[in-house]
Amino acid sequence: MKVACTVWLGAKGVKASDLSRLLLKEEQTAAYSVEIWKRFRKWGGIPTGITQNVKDLLASREIENIFENSDFILMLNQASGDRQILAKQLNISPHQLSYVTNSGEGEGLVFYGSTIIPFKDKFDNSLMLYALMTSKPDEVEKRKKLGIGERND
Structure with missing residues (x-):
C-alpha cells in the first residue's frame, strides 16, 4: 500500500512539526488523523508523527490516544513543560530526563515498549x-x- 503526502514546495521555514500541529489543531482534521493512524496500523503500516512540542500534541484527547498507543518514541532536547509531561506519561526517571535537558545535537532518549535507552550519535x-x-x-x-x-x- 502506498500513502501519498503533500509537501509544501518552496515554503520557507515550514517544518514537518508545524504541519503536524496544523493538522491536529482543528477537531475535524484531528479526528481524521486518528482514524487514518488506526487504519494504517491495522493494515500493517508504521505510521509516523513528529512534533516539536508534545503538549500541543496532547491538547486533544483523541491525539493523546495515538501517543499512548505508540511503541516507539524518539526524544531529542525537550522544553521543561514537555519534559514533565513525557516523564509522567512514559515513566522516565530524573536521571533519564537529563538526556533530553539542554542536550546537544544527536543526543536524546529512545522509548521502545517499556525500555528507555539514552543515546549520543555524533x-x-x-x-x-x-x-x-x-x-x-x-x-x-x-x-x-x-x-x-x-x-x-
Whole structure:
C-alpha cells in the first residue's frame, strides 16, 4: 500500500512539526488523523508523527490516544513543560530526563515498549550521507547550490 503526502514546495521555514500541529489543531482534521493512524496500523503500516512540542500534541484527547498507543518514541532536547509531561506519561526517571535537558545535537532518549535507552550519535558531518540527511537550513541551501542529492530522471 502506498500513502501519498503533500509537501509544501518552496515554503520557507515550514517544518514537518508545524504541519503536524496544523493538522491536529482543528477537531475535524484531528479526528481524521486518528482514524487514518488506526487504519494504517491495522493494515500493517508504521505510521509516523513528529512534533516539536508534545503538549500541543496532547491538547486533544483523541491525539493523546495515538501517543499512548505508540511503541516507539524518539526524544531529542525537550522544553521543561514537555519534559514533565513525557516523564509522567512514559515513566522516565530524573536521571533519564537529563538526556533530553539542554542536550546537544544527536543526543536524546529512545522509548521502545517499556525500555528507555539514552543515546549520543555524533555523525561525521564531512560525509556525503550527512549532506543528504541534514535539515539545517543553511546546510540544505549549500547542498542545493552544490547540486548534491538532486535526481536526474
